[in-house]
Amino acid sequence: MKNGCDRPVYKLGILGSSNIAVPAILEPARFVEKVQITAIANRTLVKAAKLAEAYQIPYVTGSLEELLELGDLDGVYIALSNELHTEWAIRALNAGKHVLVEKPMCLHAQEAERLRLVKDSSAAPKLAEGLMIAYHPWQQALKSIVGSGQFGPLHRIRTRISVPAKDRYAGNYRSVKAKGGGAFTDLGCYWLQFLQTLVGLQPSEIKAQSAFDGPDGCDWTFQAALQYKNGLEAECLTSFELPFRASHTLYFGQTVLTVPDFFRPVKGFYKIKIRHDLPDNRSTLCEFEPMNYYVNQLNAFAEIMSGQRAEMLEATWERLNIQSLIMAEAQQHRVYL
Template sequence: MSKVRWGVLSTAKIGTKKVIPGMQNGAYCEVSAIASRNLAKARAAASELGIAKAYGSYEALLEDPEIDAIYNPLPNHMHVPWTIKAIEAGKHVLCEKPVGLTADEAQKLLDVARKHPQLRVMEAFMYRHHPQWQKARDIVRDGGIGRPVSIQTWFSYFNDDADDIRNQPEYGGGALMDIGCYPISLSRFIFEGEPRRVMASVTIDEQFKTDTVTSAIIDFGGITSTFTCSTKSAPYQRVHIIGTTGRIEVKIPFNAPPDEPCILYHETNEEIQELRLPIADQYTIQGDLMSKAILDESPTPTPLTDAVANMRVIEAIFRSGKSGKWETIAKDSAE
């Protein structure tokens, strides 16, 4: 069976430790090349991961006619520029989240992608494809919690390294861009719609000048999603989906382990069911779904318009953090 030949831009840890190993187990993925601005780093990564080709520049990888698609795990500020370069080189692209630094930048990428309809471009929100989230959405769709009322999310870790790119504002660092994008995405995924307005509290670190604790209320019109994300709190993550007659609790919502079952709790009528989902690697699933879309010339699992819409919400939260008021989200956020 045909496989998509993937090339990877950079030796970023998310790629070498999570995404590449996952994709290498896929039925439709072949990771054929990796590039770094340092050839020695590229060769070392290629050797460790069993990748055939190593390049000492990103340009060289994009010029390789034997590469069909690019996985882009570069720092946030390099997502849009290099994804556009990959598209213009005739490559399909799976780009890490958040897709860009601003909604306008994401829209620019969407506009370029639309000029190349034969290519598939997708933001890498891997969690959506895991069986636990497919199950959670099915329960909500089937009325398993009654009418949805709210989603509550906590996502945090502790990182006080000033040299870490996640703590550098000019490169798109901070809690909201790094991990706050997840609870925004999941609420839109579960509610299957776009929010109207947001209210937020954003704490800016005096040293890093990035947000280290951000809390928000996202109003979908009668139902809400609330979350706190932090880069200077104890590591923890949990999601609660509350309805009129039941609830769902997702134990490890975002960093789902690839080697053990994930657990959902589904409560109705004071009875709690523990649902154990099959062992699955969300990076393998993501890679295969994207590759299958390329091979079949079918739509990507998540359209690029979704990435633009997510960025619109992120920007509204930042605006609310400054204004202290409810901030509306443009109705044409997914256009």
């Protein structure tokens, strides 16, 4: 389908009516002319019907299979529970639909291999993981700063991503091990994607630990560190217990840079800043115009569907592999309190 300006408009359907569907696809679609949300499916039909009414979605069904059979859909967004992501991504690809699947795309290596086999077919539609921070220019700007050497060598990166859960994750997938529960699976992917962009994911040593004392034996606080051959150390703390924080701190030979509150653009159109963090220099080095991560992501998905942007699946497989190695390391070095 094309709009009046002769630009392609992609019709998308939504599989699932979880809370993430509103900020990740329904609200952003208001700002992305290249896509139209034309169908939604959920096993509990009333949930899908409420969203369809609120967002004027013309087709609603209680059958996920039925949605995939629609002939005029170009792609789907998968907002199902974590353990269903791979299964329904494969079904959608086999049905000829492009797929944007909410992170994590896969929970383990076996699922990743199943997706690889489908994507090895040259006729397979496009596939992308909904890791929304990857589609903002601040990461590439920071990579350019590191590469320029203007502040000397980068020797340490410290990241903290903590989102206090209290009781709101009770019964949620984050509290169920088999559904990818735990702080690191939910939050550590943002750290790994950031490192992958900035310095790569080829560490010479991996360290990780957790008490795994959350519900169902999930990790409620998790510490990980990667050591690189050039001496760079990258550390991360993810937690569902500590006060909210989402920040990166980079230690160079001549300065310290921070990216404070880098999650903020998930809530709307907000600025991101890269700042100096020295006692005598708290100035802003870079400031980006207000953006919304999910609007950026939906625009990027439209470009992926059209072939203007690469899928970057090898990067996804690499992240999943490193994440599995980190989790295995933490299991071997479980902290008993």
